[in-house]
Amino acid sequence: MHTTTAPRTPTRHGRLRPGLLFGASFALAVAACGGDGGGDTSGTAPPPDQAALRTACPALAGTKVEGRLLGLPSGDATLASAQLVAAGDATGLPEYCQVRGAIAARSAGADPIRFQINLPLSWNEKALMVGGGGFNGTLVTGLDPLRDAPAGQPLPLAQGYATFGTDSGHDAAAYLATDPAKFALNDEMFANFAHESYKKVKDVAHEVFRRFYQRAPRKQYFFGGSEGGRERLTMAQRYPQDFDGIVSVVPVIQWTGLFNGFLAFTQPQFHGGTLDTASIKLVADAVNGACDALDGIADGVVSDYLGCQARFDLQALRCPDGGDGATCLSDAQLATLKAAYEPVRMPFPLANGITTYPGRMFGGEIQPGGEGIGRWISTGQVPSVPTPAATDARGVIYGSSYARYVIARDPAFDVRGYDLLAYADRIRQVSEWMDSTNPDLSAFFKRGGKLIIRENTGDFAQSPAAGIQYYESVVARMGQSDADKFLRLYVSPASSHGGRAASRTTGQEVPTTHDTLDTLDRWADAGVAPADALVQVRRDTAAPHKVLASRPMCRYPAFPLYGGGDPLSADSYRCSSLGAR
Known part of the structure; x- marks a missing residue:
């Protein structure tokens, strides 16, 4: 594959560690909750060993994170359960502490905001929030494969990430499948769906990280697609200090x-x-x-x-x-x-x-x-x-x-x-x-944030052109030079909303998967800017997950132009914006 690595070196801005705003008040909150009052000791003391973490896990159950410590007006968060989960070969997950809880509603008739936080005992000092889909209402556990991850790819938790997710503040099981937006009749529940729940749950998660690990994450990422992709862009626009890196796949940017x-x-x-x-x-x-x-x-x-x-x-x-x-x-x-x-x-x-x-x-x-x-x-x-x-x-x-x-x-x-x-x-x-259409991402850029957007051109759930239009609006607002330092838009041709594509003539599925979390992490943590062409693969679903085919996913506005050779190899294509027409 003929690829061109972007020649620009991204500016490394100083970053605010997520959750640092709470300062000394956190120690008081933890003490009130019955937890360890050590607060954020990142960089000043070694993290607790695994034996200490095994003891700390069940002690989290029944404790609270006071609503006054969150970044938005909120009820208290209760950690209803906290239990150690043994490592399992079948699940591919390491030993971890699974925490479930809820943030209390502030108004009559509103549902609580449920959440799950997964704390690996072998932690890479990074956290990953995972977004929802559709109208949400189902708890995102943070234990599932990420969108478009190649077959056999280790789960984020297995890679050492602390992961977490939410139901965004309502329970879809309470409504008919043909009435998925019925929760919107309640103003608080609709506001939580719009953006408030993601901010609140992120803040709760960071309190739990500091209570459990005695430190805040070194890096905080947010990954989601469809509705989850909208949530990711919303956070970059509304709460730009909260995340170091974001992946937004087929986002419903222009929701209305x-x-x-x-x-x-x-x-x-x-x-x-x-x-x-x-x-x-x-x-x-x-x-x-x-x-x-x-x-x-x-x-x-x-x-x-x-x-x-x-x-x-x-x-x-x-x-x-x-x-x-x-x-x-x-x-x-x-x-x-x-x-x-x-x-x-x-x-x-x-x-x-x-x-x-x-x-x-x-x-x-x-x-x-x-x-x-x-x-x-x-x-x-x-x-x-x-x-x-x-x-x-x-x-x-x-x-x-x-x-x-x-x-x-x-x-x-x-x-x-x-x-x-x-x-x-x-x-x-x-x-x-x-609507996540604000083109001014200057605050996210200045804090050193990185954003990767992926659009699938075979998407009939939403228009891939909406993501293209948004990307172009950011470039128009901030200039191509600054946009290139923190933003990428990649396009996966013919891929569906769910990230699959097949030949119209043979029915054979084509490569559509890529480890975008790794691409983001290398950019946000190591400063390695993504190439203009990322390699998508189709792997065997059975171990050892051999690569059966590959094809480039090009940076907008380019597409993979075949130049001869094995059509199942990415090396037979180059990213071009001219085409064979």
Whole structure:
């Protein structure tokens, strides 16, 4: 693979250690909680040995972290349980102390914020917060593989990271799967989902680290995708001093625009615009036929994502009279697809002056695991109202729940009557809470933070162009030179929202995984800037997890251009922004 390492040397700014703001007051808090009052002794004394940590673990149970010590108004956090978990060959996890607890709600009717913190006895003095997904509501344990991690990759906890996560302050099990946003009727729970819970849980975790390890982490990272990716960018924008490094994968950056987009492609489906399997296949095959070879090889993978946007004409699939047809699309079906592929234009500005939500990209219409148009846009059935059916497309379900519980705040609201202008004030208010579109990352940059964003061009859950648009807004605000010192945007062609891709012609899955945590850590801790091309791999799922194929993931705006040789080897590609067109 022909790669170009970025020649710039990132400036090494002094960093504030997470949690240092609490100062001497922490010792009093720990004493009040029944814990060790040693506070942050990082750099002045050796950490406790493993025997001491084994004793310290169960002593955490039943203690509290007072709400006054957190960075936002909050109830007290109670550590409900703390138990040693033995190392296990089956799980691949080391011996660690598992802490579970909750932060008490501040208002009547609100749920507590649940969290889990995992403290390895062999600690690398780094911490990793892991983000959620969808509407959250499920406890993120910090014990699962990270998004897009290669098969066989040791879990972060096994690498020595202290890990933690949260449910963001509500329990999804309390609601129907077709009503995932019902919790938003409670203002505190919605504020926790927007951004407050992540700050609160991070602050609690750091109190626990200092109580258990007698020191704060040397480095604090945040890793997440989709909703979790939005959370990561939110933290960089709202709480820039809290994290040394962030990985944000397929983030729902323009949350409000995205959900209005869900409603935009729902509306035509009430008027004949549903898409069955045959219609989706028609689109997928046409896109592949027009764009496959733009990247230098006809392999069933659309890698030249920008070239395909310019080349493919969706209107060319229209039936001659605009009616139904077996080998063409009706006007109603085209209306649904155009609402997904073309920008959603708002009649008023959202937070940070945003007026459009960009359309999705061509390529990836049918994906492994059922991803693509059939999962997110249309399942071929007319959507149910007011409550969608469980068999409706996920975008239809999400859009309906957003309209009924976040905007109209009426469970019986019929989305067929959704009017942007009628709800303009509420939409703008929600945008200020939810949208991670602030391009001013100067505070995060000045504290030495590093940010890696990944977009997948076959993503139909959200538009990869939204991440591109955000990246370009940061560059416009801060300048390319400064942006290059702390920010990278990589693009994985044809990959789905979940990070998988397969050839349209052979069905063979292509390389989409990369150890992005390691890439971030080397940049944030050792000052080694990421290359312009990262190697994605497809490994055997069985040990020893042999690499079966590799391909570069290029820094935006480049894509992997095939130059000859073994198509399963990354060495046969170079990152190019010109293409074969």
